[in-house]
Amino acid sequence: MAPLVPMSQPWVEKYRPRQVKDVAHQEEVIRVLNNTLQTADLPHMLFYGPPGTGKTTTALAIAYQLYGPELYKSRVLELNASDDRGINVVRTKIKNFAAVAVGTARKAGYPCPPYKIIILDEADSMTEDAQNALRRTTETYSKVTRFFFICNYISRIIEPLASRCAKFRFKPLSEEVMSSRIMHICNEEGLNLNAQAMSTLSVISQGDLRRAITYLQSAARLFGSSISSSDLISVSGVIPEDVVKSLLAACRSGEFDVANKEVSSIIADGYPVSQLMAQFLDVIVSADDIPDDQKARICKKLGETDKCLVDGADEYLQLLDVASETIRSLFNMPRTLVF
Numbered sequence: 281m282a283p284l285v286p287m288s289q290p291w292v293e294k295y296r297p298r299q300v301k302d303v304a305h306q307e308e309v310i311r312v313l314n315n316t317l318q319t320a321d322l323p324h325m326l327f328y329g330p331p332g333t334g335k336t337t338t339a340l341a342i343a344y345q346l347y348g349p350e351l352y353k354s355r356v357l358e359l360n361a362s363d364d365r366g367i368n369v370v371r372t373k374i375k376n377f378a379a380v381a382v383g384t385a386r387k388a389g390y391p392c393p394p395y396k397i398i399i400l401d402e403a404d405s406m407t408e409d410a411q412n413a414l415r416r417t418t419e420t421y422s423k424v425t426r427f428f429f430i431c432n433y434i435s436r437i438i439e440p441l442a443s444r445c446a447k448f449r450f451k452p453l454s455e456e457v458m459s460s461r462i463m464h465i466c467n468e469e470g471l472n473l474n475a476q477a478m479s480t481l482s483v484i485s486q487g488d489l490r491r492a493i494t495y496l497q498s499a500a501r502l503f504g505s506s507i508s509s510s511d512l513i514s515v516s517g518v519i520p521e522d523v524v525k526s527l528l529a530a531c532r533s534g535e536f537d538v539a540n541k542e543v544s545s546i547i548a549d550g551y552p553v554s555q556l557m558a559q560f561l562d563v564i565v566s567a568d569d570i571p572d573d574q575k576a577r578i579c580k581k582l583g584e585t586d587k588c589l590v591d592g593a594d595e596y597l598q599l600l601d602v603a604s605e606t607i608r609s610l611f612n613m614p615r616t617l618v619f
């Protein structure tokens with residue numbers, strides 16, 4: 281077995297870009313922000329987009345480039361998902377920090393503007409009351425404090441708050457960008473990842489670089505410096521492709537007993553059904569030989585089943601329901617025809 285790789289710091293932190301210009305794949309956002317950094321006169325900002333695409337990294341980099349290591353701690357307040365998100369935190373912690381004015385400071389190489397920054401990660405998990413209270417706080421203290429709101433879903437940020445910010449959308453990272461960042465980490469950490477493992481990592485991380493780096497570090501910790509595709513699958517909780525394909529093959533047989541046997545075996549093996557459904561959806565959507573109307577029927581059932589699972593329904597019955605509807609769709613059986 282290859283030697284195990286000693287770990288200390290999480291690699292997502294170790295390889296987090298420190299400068300705005302080093303954030304990959306968000307050229308448009310970075311161009312505008314670099315211009316803004318020249319004047320050091322920032323508006324309130326709202327960064328939104330899928331997970332692991334560089335939103336937090338960009339906010340931290342801007343703050344660092346403005347204040348440098350010495351002033352950073354006193355000028356920047358970071359609040360993330362582990363902090364309380366209710367109205368009380370807005371009335372106390374945020375307000376207390378935002379209200380105190382700061383003067384101009386001089387630190388060589390850093391603009392040190394005369395305002396502070398509050399970075400609110402996962403702002404879309406804040407209650408509506410808290411967001412309303414924040415709206416007033418951002419207005420009242422806008423001369424002395426700038427806010428960076430970070431979220432995945434902009435629709436969950438109340439309009440009066442969103443409209444007070446410059447909005448920046450972060451795109452999911454392309455496979456090439458993910459691969460090049462991963463290659464960089466592999467080179468630095470002395471890891472060996474073949475082309476198949478790289479492609480698997482890209483597929484299972486779905487454009488989320490944080491997830492890709494975390495899987496890579498977990499695999500290195502468990503399997504050493506030579507990492508295979510199956511090592512990555514086993515640390516990711518992703519269901520092996522052949523299990524998903526066997527379920528579809530069983531449905532294609534058109535026989536309920538065959539599908540039921542496959543479903544029972546999947547449940548007995550303990551695979552999480554909601555994850556299986558997500559992967560089954562990908563297989564259905566990308567199947568060239570399934571006509572659109574059949575795909576639509578199966579996708580609708582997957583959506584209904586997903587909701588049932590969230591509400592606590594039985595995994596075996598839900599998976600069997602998906603398999604049954606898949607057979608019905610593939611063989612154009614009317615809904616009333618039940619096995």
Ligand SMILES: Nc1ncnc2c1ncn2[C@@H]1O[C@H](COP(=O)(O)OP(=O)(O)OP(=O)(O)O)[C@@H](O)[C@H]1O
Nearest residue numbers: 292295296303304331332333334335336337489490
């Ligand atoms: N565009 C990018 N360029 C370079 N590295 C990136 C980029 N996006 C993500 N990363 C890497 O992934 C890690 C996580 O990124 P980050 O915390 O910025 O994601 P995020 O968009 O804020 O995600 P979330 O919505 O889950 O908070 C970073 O430490 C960095 O190593």
